[in-house]
Amino acid sequence: MCKMEVKDMSLCQRMISLGFALAIVGNISQVAVAEEGEWSSIYKDVVEHLNRDIEPNVPTADIGIYYPANLDEGFVATFSVQDLVEEVVRAKKIFAVAGVQLNLLWIKSGDIDPSYLEIQANDIATMIPGGKYANMYRNSRREQSGLSREANDAFETIIEKHPKNDRTVYLLVLQDVFMSFYEQLDERTWEIRTISTGGLSFPGYSYPTIPRRLRGVITVNRSDSKRGIVAHELGHKLINVSHEYRDVDPQHEVRADGGLMFYGTGTEIASGEDGRWHRERLHLSPYLYIETENGRRTWNADYQEGGHYYDPIYDDKSVEFDAIDEPMVDGSKK
Ligand SMILES: [Zn+2]
Known part of the structure; x- marks a missing residue:
């Protein structure tokens, strides 16, 4: 049954007519190519339909979706292409309120190396607990921890080479993406915890050394209607x-x-100093461009220092705050 809101019923019906219901039980592999590492576009009509509200002269982010054809059936039953499309529809609405439109480039399907269906995201070997004299963003830049070798190999193999790789966001569906972080137990003791993530964004503030071509990747393996x-x-x-x-x-x-x-049902992207400049930072993102009616595209300026929180592109649109002398227990590098 289609779970979309009533006002999206036309899209809902269209998706069903295009066979999205079949995708729920894993039949999506029927339209995918068999060769590992090759991708084919699926549901082009749906993509076109989702982009019907794209307008010229509005800041825009391009998004590509990779949905592997060889996911386990049990996983597909919990997170189908339709579930992911519904997540994208929700995101489009939330970002539209902040004056940014999300343009879906394509949804692609194909087999991936099965060993990449479950990956460890970050490199535990280079990880250290954050120092207590600098705030989280400054510590993240100093630590320079990065992708695990496996995550790097997976993304390098899966994300197809394109001149605009570094300006495109890729939603990549994998079955399990584990992330590790330090939890402080007492004054001098830290313990590594590993958690399974529902989505992991590999943002610049936390992964300033991520290879440029891969920097747009976001892994997703769950949907949450709330x-x-x-x-x-x-x-x-x-x-x-x-x-x-x-x-x-x-x-x-x-x-x-x-x-x-x-972590909640909130959707606000606040502006101004009181809003920690979230909306202003969004509009400075190097992943955004504006295209005129005659197709002339102008991209935002790129990061100058790899995209850490205080990267010069944000100028005064960042917040200075003190280190907090308490354990970081929320895995806040997610
Ligand atoms: Zn988060």
Whole structure:
């Protein structure tokens, strides 16, 4: 049964007519190519339909979706192409309120190396606990921890080479993406915790050394009709902030409603200093461009220092805050 809201019924019916219901039980592989590493576009009509509201002269982010054909059936039953499309529709609405449109380039299907269906995201070997004298964003830049070798290999293999790789966001569906972080147990003791993520955005503030061609990747393996996982992860990538909102600094464990960047049902992308410049930072994102009616495209300026939180492109649109002398327990590098 289609779970879209009533006002999206035309899209809902269209998706069903195009066979989205079949995708739920895994029949999507029927339209995919068999060769590993080759991708074919699927549901082009749906993509076209989703882009019907794209207008000229509005800041735009391009998004491509990779949905592997060889996912396990049990996984597909919990997260179908339709579920992902619904997440994208929700994200489009949330970002439209902030004056940004999301343009879906394509949905592609094909087989991937099965060993990449479950990956460890970050490199544990180079990870250290954050120092207590600098805030989280400054610590992230100093640590320079990055992708695990496996994640790097997976993304390098899966994301097709394109001149605009570094300006495109890729939603990549994998079955399990694990991420590790340090949890402080007492004054001098830290422990590594590994969690399974629902979505992981690999944002500049946390992965300033990610290979440029791969920097647009976001892994997704779950949908949540209340939270909007894709919108939240796009927030990490495009606003380039962690879990923070208004007067709440990012190192708190934040399960609350209000802002898009909390763990909750909030969708606000606030503006101004009181809003921690989220909307302004979004509009400065190097993933955004404006295209005129005659097709002339102008991209935002690129990061100057790899896209850390205080990258010079943000000028005064970043917040200075002190280190918080308490354990980081929320895996806030997610
Ligand atoms: Zn998050």
